[in-house]
Amino acid sequence: MTAVTHLFEFSAEPSLCSDSGFKKDVLQKLTDLFKETSFNHSSSKHDFGVKNGFMLVFCGKSGRNATVQAFSNGHVAVNIQIPAAESKNLGISEELDFDSLMKDIKAAICAKKFKRYPKIKRGDRFDRYYPTTGNLWVEYDFDRVVFEKDSSFQNIKIMHSEQFGNMLILDEDINLGESDLAYTLAITGNGREDYKGKDILILGGGDGGILHELLQKSPNFITMVEIDQVVVDAAKEHLRGICHDSLDKLEGPNYKVLIEDCIPVLETYAKEGRQFDYVINDLTAIPITVEPRGSQWDFMRYILDLSMKVLKPSGKYFTQGNGVLMKPALAMYEEQLQKLWCKVEFRKETVSVPSYMEMWVFYEIWKVT
Amino acid sequence: MTAVTHLFEFSAEPSLCSDSGFKKDVLQKLTDLFKETSFNHSSSKHDFGVKNGFMLVFCGKSGRNATVQAFSNGHVAVNIQIPAAESKNLGISEELDFDSLMKDIKAAICAKKFKRYPKIKRGDRFDRYYPTTGNLWVEYDFDRVVFEKDSSFQNIKIMHSEQFGNMLILDEDINLGESDLAYTLAITGNGREDYKGKDILILGGGDGGILHELLQKSPNFITMVEIDQVVVDAAKEHLRGICHDSLDKLEGPNYKVLIEDCIPVLETYAKEGRQFDYVINDLTAIPITVEPRGSQWDFMRYILDLSMKVLKPSGKYFTQGNGVLMKPALAMYEEQLQKLWCKVEFRKETVSVPSYMEMWVFYEIWKVT
Numbered sequence: 001m002t003a004v005t006h007l008f009e010f011s012a013e014p015s016l017c018s019d020s021g022f023k024k025d026v027l028q029k030l031t032d033l034f035k036e037t038s039f040n041h042s043s044s045k046h047d048f049g050v051k052n053g054f055m056l057v058f059c060g061k062s063g064r065n066a067t068v069q070a071f072s073n074g075h076v077a078v079n080i081q082i083p084a085a086e087s088k089n090l091g092i093s094e095e096l097d098f099d100s101l102m103k104d105i106k107a108a109i110c111a112k113k114f115k116r117y118p119k120i121k122r123g124d125r126f127d128r129y130y131p132t133t134g135n136l137w138v139e140y141d142f143d144r145v146v147f148e149k150d151s152s153f154q155n156i157k158i159m160h161s162e163q164f165g166n167m168l169i170l171d172e173d174i175n176l177g178e179s180d181l182a183y184t185l186a187i188t189g190n191g192r193e194d195y196k197g198k199d200i201l202i203l204g205g206g207d208g209g210i211l212h213e214l215l216q217k218s219p220n221f222i223t224m225v226e227i228d229q230v231v232v233d234a235a236k237e238h239l240r241g242i243c244h245d246s247l248d249k250l251e252g253p254n255y256k257v258l259i260e261d262c263i264p265v266l267e268t269y270a271k272e273g274r275q276f277d278y279v280i281n282d283l284t285a286i287p288i289t290v291e292p293r294g295s296q297w298d299f300m301r302y303i304l305d306l307s308m309k310v311l312k313p314s315g316k317y318f319t320q321g322n323g324v325l326m327k328p329a330l331a332m333y334e335e336q337l338q339k340l341w342c343k344v345e346f347r348k349e350t351v352s353v354p355s356y357m358e359m360w361v362f363y364e365i366w367k368v369t
Numbered sequence: 370m371t372a373v374t375h376l377f378e379f380s381a382e383p384s385l386c387s388d389s390g391f392k393k394d395v396l397q398k399l400t401d402l403f404k405e406t407s408f409n410h411s412s413s414k415h416d417f418g419v420k421n422g423f424m425l426v427f428c429g430k431s432g433r434n435a436t437v438q439a440f441s442n443g444h445v446a447v448n449i450q451i452p453a454a455e456s457k458n459l460g461i462s463e464e465l466d467f468d469s470l471m472k473d474i475k476a477a478i479c480a481k482k483f484k485r486y487p488k489i490k491r492g493d494r495f496d497r498y499y500p501t502t503g504n505l506w507v508e509y510d511f512d513r514v515v516f517e518k519d520s521s522f523q524n525i526k527i528m529h530s531e532q533f534g535n536m537l538i539l540d541e542d543i544n545l546g547e548s549d550l551a552y553t554l555a556i557t558g559n560g561r562e563d564y565k566g567k568d569i570l571i572l573g574g575g576d577g578g579i580l581h582e583l584l585q586k587s588p589n590f591i592t593m594v595e596i597d598q599v600v601v602d603a604a605k606e607h608l609r610g611i612c613h614d615s616l617d618k619l620e621g622p623n624y625k626v627l628i629e630d631c632i633p634v635l636e637t638y639a640k641e642g643r644q645f646d647y648v649i650n651d652l653t654a655i656p657i658t659v660e661p662r663g664s665q666w667d668f669m670r671y672i673l674d675l676s677m678k679v680l681k682p683s684g685k686y687f688t689q690g691n692g693v694l695m696k697p698a699l700a701m702y703e704e705q706l707q708k709l710w711c712k713v714e715f716r717k718e719t720v721s722v723p724s725y726m727e728m729w730v731f732y733e734i735w736k737v738t
Contacts (some may be wrong), residue, residue, distance in 0.1 A: 002444035005376065009492050044413030044426060052432035052452065057413060063421035067436060071452060075371035075492040079448060083421065083440060117498055118506040120486070123378050123444040129486050129506070134532075137487040137498070138726065139505040141694060163503075163693050163728040179721070179728065324532050325510060352548070354721035354728060357507065359532040359548065 001084035002123025008078040008102060010111035017053045017072045027056070029108035030068060034058035037101055039066055062086045064096075068105075076109055078102075084123070126159065130174055132358040134325030140164075140355075146238050151230035154284075158238045164355040165241050168207055170231070170284055176207050177355035178241030184209040186351040186362040187280060187318050195219045201269075201276040201310065203262045203303070204283035206231035208243025215246055215255060222255040223276075225262040232259065266306035279307045281319035301336045308342050308367060321361035324350050330361055343368050370453035371492025377447040377471060379480035386422045386441045396425070398477035399437055403427035406470055408435055431455045433465075437474075445478055447471075453492070495528065499543055501727040503694030509533075509724075515607050520599035523653075527607045533724040534610050537576055539600070539653055545576050546724030547610030553578040555720040555731040556649060556687050564588045570638075570645040570679065572631045572672070573652035575600035577612025584615055584624060591624040592645075594631040601628065635675035648676045650688035670705045677711050677736060690730035693719050699730055712737050 015022050039058035046055040055069040063083040070076045106114050128139050147158040157169040165178025195217035202210050202224040211224050236247040250257040322329045346365040353360050384391050408427035415424040424438040432452040439445045475483050497509050516527040526538040534547025564586035571579050571593040580593050605616040619626040676686055691698045715734040722729050
């Protein structure tokens with residue numbers, strides 16, 4: 001780890017920036033305070049005038065530093081950065097008493113309110129922070145990299161989380177954790193379907209979750225088309241809480257896993273007139289096919305068109321959509337559904353997938369005549 | 370909002386801090402780069418030596434500023450803070466092209482890797498960032514304060530989240546969202562119990578979720594003891610996705626809501642020999658009783674002891690535990706269970722409560738003879 005960044009916020013009076021006597025007094029008090037707290041190596045002052053406030057910088061010898069920025073509305077943002085060596089070796093929480101430092105700052109600037117943000121651990125061997133699709137900030141309790149490899153298609157990473165188990169991350173995009181049976185249940189219809197004796201086509205699904213789930217339901221035959229052998233191999237070894245033993249053999253009496261790009265496979269099936277009771281699209285959000293076609297929406301619509309072709313008239317198509325906050329993307333997806341060669345209807349449901357840390361939308365689509 | 374803080378991370382060579390030629394070159398390049406990017410109001414340099422690296426500070430006239438800290442291992446942390454007025458009025462994302470700035474920094478310091486963290490919106494009218502019990506950082510999509518009031522017992526806040534609905538926050542502690550039926554189901558045994566014709570005591574539960582859920586199960590009688598009238602009133606109005614109509618009247622043919630401290634009520638019931646089939650403890654984690662007793666664990670054990678006294682021999686006690694990452698607290702709780710006046714056994718299960726953004730442990734406890 002390189003540094004731990006601590007962020008704090010205070011609400012003081014706007015006069016902090018406009019009343020020169022008050023300001024001078026505060027500057028002196030803060031300077032004394034930080035120098036006493038071993039930020040006494042060097043300091044600097046940056047003044048932006050009454051309209052834009054000011055900023056103080058205090059540095060300690062070890063590289064620890066604090067910036068105190070006062071805004072014209074009286075808000076004060078304090079950022080304290082502690083080098084990791086210091087955080088670890090000196091047991092920083094004991095050595096730098098944040099609680100009393102913040103109390104002192106609060107008094108010095110006559111602040112009414114004070115907020116401490118959770119600390120940010122920066123520059124570690126691996127990232128703990130991922131944006132959700134809604135671009136909200138969430139931190140994972142990752143403690144180790146279980147697997148990492150670049151395949152011909154993508155970067156494949158499996159991280160261990162105490163609470164979510166091993167988690168598959170493809171090209172830095174959170175895919176699925178061992179805690180996430182809710183995802184597999186949602187993308188197979190949450191118990192509303194009877195898969196017994198049915199023919200099923202899974203597009204993608206390299207983690208093996210859907211395959212495992214549906215193999216318990218006595219289907220007639222499951223065909224799964226996953227492009228990336230490396231994902232399948234990694235899942236078989238490190239995501240057994242998702243795939244269980246379903247990927248131990250790529251072929252069984254009632255299933256077959258094809259390691260292929262699903263586009264040509266779908267094209268062949270469509271041409272041959274082969275049809276399925278269910279098509280389950282578990283491809284990643286970002287196309288990695290070897291045959292890209294126009295924009296992402298063109299690709300998505302092409303897959304949908306082909307899927308509808310290989311779906312029996314009474315068949316159903318399941319897929320995951322997007323985070324529920326991604327309204328424009330969800331609307332765009334639903335717009336594509338109106339542009340298919342056949343008329344379709346759909347239902348959607350919003351589900352909490354534990355490791356996603358946001359609500360996720362799933363679609364069920366069927367042809368209407 | 371006061372400022373938006375953007376955090377970035379680069380991996381360069383350790384020689385950045387130790388090779389004086391390389392360092393001088395980088396300092397010059399960074400200085401030119403930031404000054405060109407309108408951080409040209411003032412700047413300062415803080416050198417911590419070969420062992421501890423250096424830090425540059427660049428400020429723009431509006432109060433925008435950037436700190437670039439290089440650590441001895443070659444990692445470089447860049448923090449850019451943009452005053453909110455600037456972020457909003459000037460459409461900062463267009464005006465300050467982060468992508469090209471980061472590309473330029475990467476080139477200037479000869480970095481191999483680069484990471485951008487989601488931006489942090491600071492000093493707004495309300496907080497979006499809450500620590501989980503495991504002290505991980507999560508951001509909520511709050512867009513408005515629905516309700517806020519200080520009662521005699523606590524600060525009661527209801528925030529609106531697009532994805533989780535209205536959310537109850539007591540003393541800055543996330544309590545429950547309208548998305549969180551999973552919580553109510555877990556604390557009532559996830560469908561394993563038959564509540565028909567049973568006598569049930571709910572401790573706390575002011576949001577009305579448990580009351581509503583169990584009223585659907587034809588119980589004989591539900592007694593709910595909630596200390597805070599303000600919570601009940603707020604829930605009735607703003608958390609209808611949780612309580613539905615269950616709090617519209619505080620008394621019905623088969624239920625009664627007592628606005629009282631549960632401790633004396635439990636003491637009276639124990640003295641009178643009144644017994645229940647189920648006791649469901651839905652009190653907040655931090656005791657707010659008017660009769661505090663020793664430490665939090667003493668309080669918890671006292672409630673448990675009294676609850677076991679008012680529980681029929683065949684009865685069951687349900688409660689929420691803690692975040693699954695809080696192992697010491699969970700162990701401590703289980704240790705208390707061994708110290709009760711009667712012998713008990715328990716089962717626990719881990720459940721994903723959507724708005725908690727962490728896995729949560731629930732307990733089911735029963736007396737053994």
